[in-house]
Amino acid sequence: MKVSVVKDILEANDRIAQENRAIFDEKGLMVFNLMSSPGAGKTTLLEKTIGALHDSLKIGVIEGDIQSSHDAERIADKGIPVVQINTGGACHLDGNMIRDTFKEFDLDALDLLVVENVGNLVCPAEFKVGEDFKAMILSVTEGDDKPAKYPLMFRESRILLINKIDLIPYLDISMNRIKEEALKINPHLIIFEISCKTGEGLDQWYAWLKETVERRNAA
Amino acid sequence: MKVSVVKDILEANDRIAQENRAIFDEKGLMVFNLMSSPGAGKTTLLEKTIGALHDSLKIGVIEGDIQSSHDAERIADKGIPVVQINTGGACHLDGNMIRDTFKEFDLDALDLLVVENVGNLVCPAEFKVGEDFKAMILSVTEGDDKPAKYPLMFRESRILLINKIDLIPYLDISMNRIKEEALKINPHLIIFEISCKTGEGLDQWYAWLKETVERRNAA
Numbered sequence: 001m002k003v004s005v006v007k008d009i010l011e012a013n014d015r016i017a018q019e020n021r022a023i024f025d026e027k028g029l030m031v032f033n034l035m036s037s038p039g040a041g042k043t044t045l046l047e048k049t050i051g052a053l054h055d056s057l058k059i060g061v062i063e064g065d066i067q068s069s070h071d072a073e074r075i076a077d078k079g080i081p082v083v084q085i086n087t088g089g090a091c092h093l094d095g096n097m098i099r100d101t102f103k104e105f106d107l108d109a110l111d112l113l114v115v116e117n118v119g120n121l122v123c124p125a126e127f128k129v130g131e132d133f134k135a136m137i138l139s140v141t142e143g144d145d146k147p148a149k150y151p152l153m154f155r156e157s158r159i160l161l162i163n164k165i166d167l168i169p170y171l172d173i174s175m176n177r178i179k180e181e182a183l184k185i186n187p188h189l190i191i192f193e194i195s196c197k198t199g200e201g202l203d204q205w206y207a208w209l210k211e212t213v214e215r216r217n218a219a
Numbered sequence: 220m221k222v223s224v225v226k227d228i229l230e231a232n233d234r235i236a237q238e239n240r241a242i243f244d245e246k247g248l249m250v251f252n253l254m255s256s257p258g259a260g261k262t263t264l265l266e267k268t269i270g271a272l273h274d275s276l277k278i279g280v281i282e283g284d285i286q287s288s289h290d291a292e293r294i295a296d297k298g299i300p301v302v303q304i305n306t307g308g309a310c311h312l313d314g315n316m317i318r319d320t321f322k323e324f325d326l327d328a329l330d331l332l333v334v335e336n337v338g339n340l341v342c343p344a345e346f347k348v349g350e351d352f353k354a355m356i357l358s359v360t361e362g363d364d365k366p367a368k369y370p371l372m373f374r375e376s377r378i379l380l381i382n383k384i385d386l387i388p389y390l391d392i393s394m395n396r397i398k399e400e401a402l403k404i405n406p407h408l409i410i411f412e413i414s415c416k417t418g419e420g421l422d423q424w425y426a427w428l429k430e431t432v433e434r435r436n437a438a
Binding site: 037038039040065066067068070071089091118119120121122123126139141142143145146148149150151152164166167170172197 | 256257258259284285286287289290308310337338339340341342345358360361362364365367368369370371383385386389391416
């Protein structure tokens with residue numbers, strides 16, 4: 001019985017996500033859903049990405065947090081439109097929460113909408129919001145055994161950003177193991193090794209994102 | 220409607236957790252529920268704690284993971300009884316899952332049962348399993364803004380272990396801010412600052428745990 005309730009919720013969510021997706025298509029707007037454990041660096045990556053790309057792309061952000069608006073304020077400081085969703089306990093964003101934000105944005109004026117999900121390596125992977133693709137961040141400080149333990153997130157993501165690589169000298173982890181295990185679960189993953197602190201690897205991510213948005217929105 | 224479903228699930232779980240608790244009381248067994256984000260160091264802390272205390276306490280462990288039995292194998296290598304629960308997608312352990320493990324243990328022979336929850340800073344805090352108390356680990360690499368963003372976990376926990384303090388020199392975080400924000404949410408938190416890598420701070424944790432188990436089980 002519990003399983004069927006969960007299935008109903010997921011099916012209802014999939015339908016709303018498809019409706020969101022139709023609206024994004026109509027507006028010629030690329031959307032990605034950014035997920036990670038708490039503190040892996042989602043907001044910092046967004047701050048850097050906005051700083052690098054806001055001259056060439058019009059970016060909007062939806063911030064998901066259980067409570068507080070700290071992250072939305074960090075993004076607003078970059079001078080771009082941002083809406084904070086406080087889930088009030090819910091451990092993930094869903095299609096309905098995203099739809100509720102549409103009236104707060106001028107979607108026609110945007111090229112890229114980024115959905116920063118609640119920090120959680122499990123539940124957000126189950127709920128589509130209408131995105132073009134999911135991207136996840138794994139911090140090297142979380143260890144090299146995470147792909148096998150949280151496989152759905154790795155399977156659902158198109159992009160894996162491995163962050164905080166500046167800390168590798170102080171950790172007992174193997175970057176090769178992270179990549180091998182992740183690619184075993186999802187051979188199509190596009191992997192970027194980055195440090196939001198030193199900037200290493202970020203130029204490749206910016207270039208990929210800019211090109212992908214431009215190609216998608218020209219189609 | 221969705222809210223009432225969640226409430227029913229939580230109420231049913233609370234009832235099962237109370238039944239588990241009555242069994243633990245009857246057996247004179249202390250139980251704690253260990254929670255954190257993925258990769259904050261739960262299994263490593265358990266390995267160290269078992270190594271330090273298994274001469275004086277009989278310890279058993281329940282390992283919760285979505286899939287894989289990697290963590291249970293690490294604990295089994297320490298020569299103590301361990302049961303792996305694979306939740307198969309569920310993002311937390313609940314009372315029923317814990318009850319299902321009882322037939323795998325000789326509960327009368329144990330002094331302390333540790334439940335290592337699924338790595339997730341959100342959902343596990345909502346589901347009691349019959350524990351005496353909840354303990355959480357926060358890795359300093361997750362940043363100093365986590366208490367305000369994930370308040371329920373901090374509010375529900377009696378113990379906060381702040382781990383990986385050996386990495387503080389390489390991070391832009393304030394230990395004072397972590398502690399202040401955590402204590403603002405839960406003034407009763409008992410805080411240990413530890414490094415499972417260097418061993419710093421662990422002796423205080425071992426001493427507290429040993430004394431608490433002995434006092435509880437003598438009562």
